[in-house]
Amino acid sequence: MKAWGSSTSSVVQVLRDRFPEIDFAPGALRPDEAGPAAQIGVRVPADRLVEVMRFLRDDPRTRFEQLVDLTCVDYLNFPGARDRYGVIYSLLSITWNHRLWVKCFVNDPDPCVPSVCGVWKGAEWPEREVYDMFGIRFEGHPDLRRILTWEGFDAHPLRKDYPVTGRGERERFARVTRETA
Amino acid sequence: MTATHTRPGMQLVPEGPGGERWILNYGPQHPATHTVFRMVLELDGERIVSSVTHVGYLHSGFEKLGEVLDYDQYVVIVDRMNYVSPIANGIAWHTACERLFGIEPTPRCKAIRTICAELARIQDHLLNVGVAGLDLGGFTAFLYGFNAREAIYDLFEQLSGSRFHTSYTRVGGVSMDMPDGWPANVKRFLRELPRALDDVEALLTKNRIFIERTRGIGYLSPEDAVAWGVTGPVARASGVRRDLRKDEPYLCYADNWDGRGSPAVDFKVPVSRLGDVYARYLIRLEEMRQSAHIIEQLIDNIPPGPVDVTDEKLPLPDKREVFFSIEGLIHHFERIMTNRGFRPPVGEAYGANETANGELGYYVVSDGGRCPYRARTRPPSFFQYQVFDRIVVGHQISDIPPILNSLNIIAAELDR
Numbered sequence: 295m296k297a298w299g300s301s302t303s304s305v306v307q308v309l310r311d312r313f314p315e316i317d318f319a320p321g322a323l324r325p326d327e328a329g330p331a332a333q334i335g336v337r338v339p340a341d342r343l344v345e346v347m348r349f350l351r352d353d354p355r356t357r358f359e360q361l362v363d364l365t366c367v368d369y370l371n372f373p374g375a376r377d378r379y380g381v382i383y384s385l386l387s388i389t390w391n392h393r394l395w396v397k398c399f400v401n402d403p404d405p406c407v408p409s410v411c412g413v414w415k416g417a418e419w420p421e422r423e424v425y426d427m428f429g430i431r432f433e434g435h436p437d438l439r440r441i442l443t444w445e446g447f448d449a450h451p452l453r454k455d456y457p458v459t460g461r462g463e464r465e466r467f468a469r470v471t472r473e474t475a
Numbered sequence: 476m477t478a479t480h481t482r483p484g485m486q487l488v489p490e491g492p493g494g495e496r497w498i499l500n501y502g503p504q505h506p507a508t509h510t511v512f513r514m515v516l517e518l519d520g521e522r523i524v525s526s527v528t529h530v531g532y533l534h535s536g537f538e539k540l541g542e543v544l545d546y547d548q549y550v551v552i553v554d555r556m557n558y559v560s561p562i563a564n565g566i567a568w569h570t571a572c573e574r575l576f577g578i579e580p581t582p583r584c585k586a587i588r589t590i591c592a593e594l595a596r597i598q599d600h601l602l603n604v605g606v607a608g609l610d611l612g613g614f615t616a617f618l619y620g621f622n623a624r625e626a627i628y629d630l631f632e633q634l635s636g637s638r639f640h641t642s643y644t645r646v647g648g649v650s651m652d653m654p655d656g657w658p659a660n661v662k663r664f665l666r667e668l669p670r671a672l673d674d675v676e677a678l679l680t681k682n683r684i685f686i687e688r689t690r691g692i693g694y695l696s697p698e699d700a701v702a703w704g705v706t707g708p709v710a711r712a713s714g715v716r717r718d719l720r721k722d723e724p725y726l727c728y729a730d731n732w733d734g735r736g737s738p739a740v741d742f743k744v745p746v747s748r749l750g751d752v753y754a755r756y757l758i759r760l761e762e763m764r765q766s767a768h769i770i771e772q773l774i775d776n777i778p779p780g781p782v783d784v785t786d787e788k789l790p791l792p793d794k795r796e797v798f799f800s801i802e803g804l805i806h807h808f809e810r811i812m813t814n815r816g817f818r819p820p821v822g823e824a825y826g827a828n829e830t831a832n833g834e835l836g837y838y839v840v841s842d843g844g845r846c847p848y849r850a851r852t853r854p855p856s857f858f859q860y861q862v863f864d865r866i867v868v869g870h871q872i873s874d875i876p877p878i879l880n881s882l883n884i885i886a887a888e889l890d891r
Contacts, residue, residue: 324575324822333825359701362827363853367840372848373821382838384825384853388701388715391722395825416704419861427538442531442890451539458543 305394306334308355309346316342323395335382335395340407343398347413350385350394358385358394361410364420366428370454379405379430400430409435427452495519501875503532509606510886512879514863521871526864530857533890541850546572546646546817547791549850553837554640556852556888559602560595562631563830565644570725571826571837572646576819578789580726582733582778584648589727589740590661590773591634591643592828593766597668598627599831600708600759600766603883607756608679610876611688616678623671626664633657646817648783648790658774665767665774672763679756689753693866693878696750704858707833708762709882711746712754718744719829727769733778740769752881762831789817816845832856832883856882856889 306320316339322332338346350358363384369375377399385394398407409432410417421432422441429450432438440447449461468474502513511532517525537556541549546569553564566588573580580588605620628638633654635641643649679685695705697714710717720728721744730739745761747754783790791810796803809815819841827836833855840849859882867878 322822324577324820324824326820326822327577335823361704362706362834363704363825363836363838363851365838365851365853367823367849367851372842384836384838388717393825414704415699415702416858416861419857423857440531442534444531451536456539458539 303330303334305350305356305392306336308353309336309350312349312353313342313346316346333393333395335397337397337399340398340400343396344408344410344413347383347396347410350396351413356394357387357389359388360386361414361416361420362386362393364410364417364424366424366430366452368428368452368454377401379428381407381424381430383410404431405429406431406433408433409438411435426450429453496524499872501872503529509880512884512886514875516872518872521873523867523870523872523875526867528860528864530860530886531890533886535887535891537891538850538852541847543846545846546819549847550644551640551642553852554642556854556891557599557830557832557835557856557885558639558887559885560599560831561639562591562635562641562643563595563599563828564835565642566592566595567826567828567830567835568837569644569646570828571824571839574826575822575824575839575841576646576789576817578647578784580647581781581784582735583652583780583782584784585726585732586773586777587649587653587782588644590770590777591631592726592830593769594627594630594661596766596831597763598624599883600763601627601671603831603880604675604679604756604759604763606880607689607752607877608675608685610880611685613678613682613685616675619671619674619678623664623668626667630657630660630664633660645783645790650791651794652782653777658777661770661774665771668763668767672760676760680760686753688874689756689877689881690749690751692752692870692874693881694751695862695866699862699865700750703862705833705862706855706858707829707831708758709755709833709859711744712758713750714746714748716744716746719827719834720744723827725828727773737776740772742766742769752877755881813845819843827853830855832885832888833859852888852891854888854891856884856886860884860889 309318318336320334320336322328323335350356361383365382367380367382368378369380370378379400381398383396385396400407407430409421419441421435422439424430425432425438426440426442427450449456497518499516499518501516503511513529515527516523537552540552550565550568553568554561556564601620601624605617608616631641632638634657635643635650695713700710700713700715724739726732727740742765745758747758788806792803792806797807821841821843823840825836825838827834835855836853838851839847842848863882867875
């Protein structure tokens, strides 16, 4: 099971050989981590995303059969960040028992990445969740609706510029203090 | 009902007079769904033609709260995700945090956490297996399961002070060491557990009604299980051989976990090819016996020594130190003050545990501050519930509760 290909660095090499024109910028998720146990992330531009993902799923040397997680981070004011939204795909190969994190960075005003529902069926709900929470549009998604908040909600609560106390309902009521009660 | 409540292509009205199809709204408040789920069913008589599930009724912004609570405080929130086995959430959360901080828990902490994780697995499966009977009208199996769960609540109370939401783990350790005599109580529980399991099994496993209501119901193929992101017992019941405890070993599931060459704990991972509700029931029963076997190996061999990491000032000091020494008090204040606290490296980390429901992972992003920059939960329920719309087609309305229970959807974890 853990014979050839169990290290993620060989996956990066396979990717570079197949797509020499893309700068994957591979690196450990935690920069100070090194060695075979490090969790490796690569960057993929949005316009090549589906092509690269399909290759990662189907190539016998990579075989990422499962999309373990799909999420997003709003890098607003993050130290050293150049792009605002990073859509993060956690891939897992059950055959080779290795993992890879693929990051796709997009920006305002219309953050949009292609949907990977055609590659992994399980991307359907996580993409809806990211759409709901961050307002990132997934081009080609079969059913892109809000999933956790109600359909009339007009904000994206996990964006960094959305306050923790919320916006809307609560503001319409006067704040009752000991003096005004 | 507006168009937003259906999927594209779903018929809302019967095709003209005499059409047999009808739409039924099921939930969100329905006694058979256990928590708040809602599905819009298109029915042909009582047969389900298609289903659209709606989630989010329990959405409470947990991940947003994770960005304003520090790495220790957030354990209180993750406890409330999968509330059937709360302690397992905390262990998974701190696995991810420790991966980010780059620290390794002490052997004693690893052993205690492993025992707790396995107790949580038993706790979760006992409810699930009991409810498998309850959903089909067999109330007694549920009582046997819940009776044994009570003993686990007692054990967690002795350990952490709370029966339900334990909030037991901390970065680099646990909130307090186990009390004297706790291993003996665990052993007493392990002696009583097989009887409860045998009682449940005697009622259900060879019960003709139970078998006919569960065999072939809610079939999920291994290819679909992988493609939809299904993990844990549900995937293993479909024939996917994957268990993080074996494939990416952590805690005491890894060899040399105590640094003195101890082998990994011995256990087997049950896998079935049936892929239906009955297989998921059998897998969970067997996993409980394996979990009990794991605890038996560890309970007499909990290594002595400190339970928290000592070389860094990461964990909160022991309460006795805080109350009776000036150094402990200073250390405590340094850690809890909002302008001091944690100093994690800038970076990201993913940590995952094999919990009763499947792969529970946390993707933690740190900007070097006191609180996580982003605390993403990878909830197994969320991925498992996606397949519900597909595997329920062709079955009857009365098959919904057993299918729902066999996927073990916990709404608080699903919606966060």
